[in-house]
Amino acid sequence: MKRLLGLVAVVLLAGCASTPPAGSKAGVEDRTPSANSQGGAAVTPVAPKAEQTANPLKDPNNILSKRSIYYDFDKYNIKDQYKPMIQAHADYLASHPNAKMLIQGNTDERGSREYNIALGQRRADGVKKMLELMGAPDSQIEAVSLGEEKPRCTEQTEACYSQNRRSDMLYNGEY
Numbered sequence: 738m739k740r741l742l743g744l745v746a747v748v749l750l751a752g753c754a755s756t757p758p759a760g761s762k763a764g765v766e767d768r769t770p771s772a773n774s775q776g777g778a779a780v781t782p783v784a785p786k787a788e789q790t791a792n793p794l795k796d797p798n799n800i801l802s803k804r805s806i807y808y809d810f811d812k813y814n815i816k817d818q819y820k821p822m823i824q825a826h827a828d829y830l831a832s833h834p835n836a837k838m839l840i841q842g843n844t845d846e847r848g849s850r851e852y853n854i855a856l857g858q859r860r861a862d863g864v865k866k867m868l869e870l871m872g873a874p875d876s877q878i879e880a881v882s883l884g885e886e887k888p889r890c891t892e893q894t895e896a897c898y899s900q901n902r903r904s905d906m907l908y909n910g911e912y
Contacts, residue, residue, distance in 0.1 A: 793829070794908055800825045804906040806864060807899065810845075813859040815867060823864065826906060827871035830878070837909040838873075840864045842882045845898035850884060857882030860904045 793799045806819045815823070830836055842861030844853040861880035869875055890897035 801829055806860075806904045806906075808860060808902045808904075810898070810902065811848075811856070813842075813856060813863050815863055820867075823867050824871050827868045827873040830868065830873035834874070834877070836877060838868075838878045839907045839912045840878065840880045841887065841905045841907065841912075842880065842884075843887055843901055843903050843905065844885050845901040846885045846888065846893075847898070848885075853884035854882050857884045864904045864906065 793801045796802055800822055803822050806815060806823070808814075808816075826838070830838060840861040842857030842859070842864075844857050844860075846853075848856070858880070861882055865878050865880040868878055885901070888897075889900045889903075
């Protein structure tokens with residue numbers, strides 16, 4: 738009987754000495770004397786993963802941080818080079834139902850005020866339509882024209898004008 742009780746005790750104690758499962762998120766104890774000035778054990782918490790806290794909309798290495806589409810003079814068609822960026826934003830909107838986007842259509846200062854408002858609206862509407870065709874919900878997107886009212890550059894040169902002929906995509910909290 739004593740042998741049987743001894744064997745049961747050994748088996749129970751062996752079960753208590755098991756190692757934690759791989760990938761456990763528990764803290765790690767450091768039992769070295771330098772870990773605590775009073776000789777106690779210090780617990781090092783597990784840091785959160787960086788990718789969980791990073792905002793892809795603000796990460797300069799992420800395509801979602803790119804928000805402007807530029808146009809040729811007097812045009813509102815979207816160039817092929819911007820389609821991957823628009824697709825990434827459409828995917829983001831489709832997977833984040835609480836996200837809202839405002840598209841601002843802009844023009845350079847040439848042309849009448851009325852013409853520029855209309856051209857800016859065609860630019861913003863074109864981006865909105867492409868986002869929708871790529872899977873973004875219509876209810877999350879608004880398109881407006883600012884015409885020539887929000888220039889990035891104020892010099893009267895072609896290099897400056899080309900910076901002002903654009904559509905800007907802004908997310909809620911940015912407008």
